[in-house]
Amino acid sequence: MPRQVDHADRRRIVAEAVCELADEHGLEGVTLRDVAARAQVSMGAVQRCFRTKEEMLVFALGHIGERIGSRVRARLVRSPAQSAATALGHAATEVALLREEHRAEARVWLAFVAQAAVSEALAGTLKASYAALEESFAGLVAEALEDPARTVPVDPRREARTLLALADGLTAHVLIGHLTPRAAQDVLDAHLTALFTD
Amino acid sequence: MPRQVDHADRRRIVAEAVCELADEHGLEGVTLRDVAARAQVSMGAVQRCFRTKEEMLVFALGHIGERIGSRVRARLVRSPAQSAATALGHAATEVALLREEHRAEARVWLAFVAQAAVSEALAGTLKASYAALEESFAGLVAEALEDPARTVPVDPRREARTLLALADGLTAHVLIGHLTPRAAQDVLDAHLTALFTD
DNA sequence: ACAGTTCCGATGCGCTCGTATCGGAACGTG
DNA sequence: CACGTTCCGATACGAGCGCATCGGAACTGT
Incomplete structure (x- = not known):
């Protein structure tokens, strides 16, 4: 076996470059040449990692989705002692990508969402991410609202969808x-407060 | 004065073509040639109406924003006898572009929103549209919630922002x-119900 | 009818794109 | 130390892009 290269690692590096460029100029401003330059590799190397540009974009979307998802998960387990309501608030803030340092990810994510509306391949990856998030949120909502003294019954799944859509819209x-x-944070906080005080 | 042409009208026709193409292939799939073909005019005519492609896109965004906005306004005044709460529900549904026949507009709008995150010119037009919508919504919320018997005070502007963001996220x-x-409609209805029953 | 002005369809230019190709560098193996 | 395989940098290519150009069609006012 001759010269070998860590393809998985290079794919990640390339994906990072894709995200940086998408943040700066939008998704259509991402060209193979610019990606190669930003990733400090040659165009040939990029072409070896991804057969087509679309394959590269899909991988990059999955990459950033994974990053956001794992950050949300980290927020959920960081302090087991916290109430489910608090955890939900933190997670929603995380999903909304409101913090300044995540503005870039937000722009990239939005670009992918828009493109997914006309690209089946991207839509599939996105739907998987959203389904996972909805599941997590629904579980948390159910846990936070299991107080039997509540006057109004709440559908956890629907509240999870509300929260997710609200977070994306705010972003x-x-x-x-x-x-x-x-x-935006104020809106989000008010919504959560209302949810937990009814 | 020699041969004259209704430029305003042609601009509208071209904008319609832009929207149709953006709906089918995304914003970056919109080329001057395709727009001209779809609008059944020559490229020269398009170039006469708009000095650059960006100018064309900005106009198209304003055009569709105007259409959506006027539809919302129409919903608000159609039946003066309706309660503010009902009007708000109708308007929110309209903004969310949930009805099948407006799916195309939704795709176009989303494409523009994503592009606006990296384009100052588009962002300006969008902000104006959103500001107007927020104003309308805030007014309606205030009217619908002016019941003095309410236990919890509500910030109409914040609720308007919540509604707007939720609608966009759902879209x-x-x-x-x-x-x-x-x-999505279910989520929207539940949110409004909760808002008006607290 | 003719002159003057406006308009635009056709065409070309320069550029950038994604992709294909290929010769040689890099490196584990016998 | 060659040999064979894997990898990739450079380059070429055809397509498609936005934009500029211009000659003549179309029409108005005299």
């Missing part, structure tokens, strides 16, 4: 400058 | 296939 509105991150 | 989730239109 978009922050990105285009309609809301400040602070205002 | 995106429907487009990528994570939610069915029915499920």
Whole structure:
């Protein structure tokens, strides 16, 4: 067996470059040449890792989805003593990518979501990510609201979907400058408070 | 004065073509040639209406924003006798573009939102549309919740922002296939019900 | 009818894109 | 130390892009 290369690792490096460029110029500003340059490899190397550009984009989407998902999961288990409600608030904030240092990820994610509306391959990857998030959220909502003294019954799945959609919508509105991150956080907090005080 | 052409009208026709193509192949699938062909005019005519492609896209965004906005406004005044709460529900459904026949508009809108995250020109137009919607919604929320018997005070502006973000998030989730239109409508209805029964 | 102005369809240019190709560098193996 | 395999950098290619150009069609006012 002659010269071998860690393909998995290179794919990750390339995916990072894709995300950086998508953050700066949008998804359509991502070209193979620029990606290769940013990743400090040759175009040939990129082509060896991914047969086509679409394959590269799909991998990059999965990569960033994995990163966000694992950060959310980390938030959920960091402090086992916290209430489910608190955990849910943290996780939702994480999903909404409101913190300044995650603005880039938010832009990339939004670009992928828009593209997924017309690309079956991207849509599949995205749906998997969202399904996993919805599951996590639904579990947390159920746990946080299992108080038998509640006057109004709540559908955990529906509340999870609400939270997820709200987080995504807030992310978009922050990105285009309609809301400040602070205002978005305020909206999110108010929604959660209302959810847990009914 | 020699031969004259209704430029405003042609711009509208071209904008329609832009939206149709953006719906089918995403915003980056929109080329001047395809737009001209779809609008049944020559490329030269398109170039006469819009100096650059970006100018064309900005106009198209404004055009579709105007269409959606006026539809929302129509919903708000159609039946003056309806309660503010009902009007708000209708308007929110309209903004979320959940009805099948508006799916195309939703895809176009999402494409523009994503692009606006990296394009100042588009972001400006979008912000104006959202600001107007938020204003309308905030007014309706205030009207619907002016019941002095309410136990918990509500910030109309914040609720308007919540509603707007939720609607946008739901739109995106429907487009990528994570939610069915029915499920999205269900989420929206539940949110409004909770808002008006607290 | 003619002159003057506006408009636009056709065409070309320069560029960038994604992809295909291939010769040689790199390296484990016998 | 060659040999064989794997890898990749450089380059070529055809397609498609946005944009510029321009000659003549179309139409108005005289």
